[in-house]
Amino acid sequence: MEEYDVAVIGYGPTGMTLAALLGQRGHRVLVLERYTGLYNLPRAACFDDEVMRTFQKLGLSEEIGRGAVVQRDYDWINADGETLVELTYADPAPCGWAQLYMMFQPHVEDVLDRHDKALPTVSVRQGVTVTALIQDDAGVTLRGTSEGGGDISVRAAFVVGADGGSGFARRVVSEAVEDYGFQENWLVCDFRMHRAVAGLPMFRQVCDPAQPTSIVRIGPHHHRFSFMLNPGETREEATRPGRVWDRVARYLTPADAELIRAVNYVFRSRIAGRWRQGRVLLAGDAAHEMPPFLAQGMCSGIRDSHNIAWKLDLVLTGQAHPDILDTYQQEREPHVRFITERAIELGRVQTMRDPARARERDARLLAQRRGSQAPEKLRFPPLSGGLVVNGGGLFPQAAVRAKSGSGLFDDVVGAGWCIVAATPGVLDLLTPMQRAAWERIGGRVAVVSPSSPDVSVPGALEDLSGTYAEWFAAHGAAAAVVRPDWYVFGTATDGGGLTALLGRLSRALEGRDVLVPS
Structure with missing residues (x-):
């Protein structure tokens, strides 16, 4: 029987990214779709600087x-x-890339697909x-059928289900699903542009109680119009091409663009009660599942995959220790709940159908x-619990210079764990045992200062924009x-605080310490 380190069920962006990240580390990965x-039609419309930083890593x-x-x-x-x-x-945002990119999802998936299939x-x-998924102490047996009718049976040490809200993996891992009760019926229409159209909105929400509408460009050559359907409007009626062109007539004509898709979606907000059962995880x-109003x-x-x-x-x-996998849901669920709840709030404000309430909003x-x-800008909360002692926010990425050259922090320093210090002296108390343990997990060290890198200091970097000096000052940290x-x-x-942090990390990885945020 074929054996793998990880089997991934589902080959959308979540599964593709997970396979790429694990394959990059040399793990044997099987993806089953x-x-x-590939789906070859757009669903998501955009991604943020943290996701682009992930693509940078790949x-x-x-x-x-x-x-x-x-x-x-x-x-x-x-x-x-x-x-x-x-x-x-912002451009750049804290992760070193623009805060928001409007994308054509099939292009993103084509790039990830080629990358994954090229990994040995x-x-x-x-x-x-x-x-079927059958777990035992050593791994998971997966059974299934292929398109040609043949049966498959393979083994993996771990399985990650990334096959969607109605997929097989969720039914296996979590019977309980919390439904926020927020459902909306929308028509999503995608167009391939033939030419530039003067006055066409690039990213707009039309808060019209008679017809809430979202207008979004999805990459360089495509545009999306989404319309909240009226009560009693049927899928067949709404998706009829003539009806679609009537809806967009204020903005587009058939001479401007080709309609490539019109589909009726019900936006839902549901969270599985359990994201891990033994050796099987959900992502x-x-x-x-969350509504699209924050495009997250x-x-x-x-983020789950990473x-x-x-x-x-x-x-x-x-x-x-395998118990660190429990920290996945501990860390990610509060983050997901925050985004889901804010998206619901935003959706309710944008899509008011009652004219009197809409006038009050306006x-x-x-x-x-x-x-x-x-308007108040949305800031995602830091992670807490799990593998976090204090902080929990994203560490920024900006331009730095090393003796070997300059570039974005991740490209210059490399991927993996990193101790980032404001001065080299803070590293002096690290014991040889701690340094060896740090190296075993692939840990790196960077010393970032406002001046040119001191070639005598390992990991010395020059902070070209002052980003890191500001960050250390804001966090009162060395x-x-x-x-x-x-x-x-x-x-x-x-x-002393740094050596204590590394001690807590070592104990947590060994499964001997449950971290409590300080």
């Missing part, structure tokens, strides 16, 4: 970027065309439906604009222990 080919940022466009603003207008809210997006340790089998929509569905799945990948790497290489938002009250997914395990004010 029930469809015979060496794919430039190629992915060719199918994406940096988005710098987002507006809401009311039925009268008045601007209610105007948001701007990754095997992708499409047209395979998994029908992406299999673990959580795909991003959340890729969180799982480095922890599985430690377990598979014998550097960590008056409130217009008053805020007249008073020059900038050193940070940064995880492979760039979330901060903990900060220290001196060498």
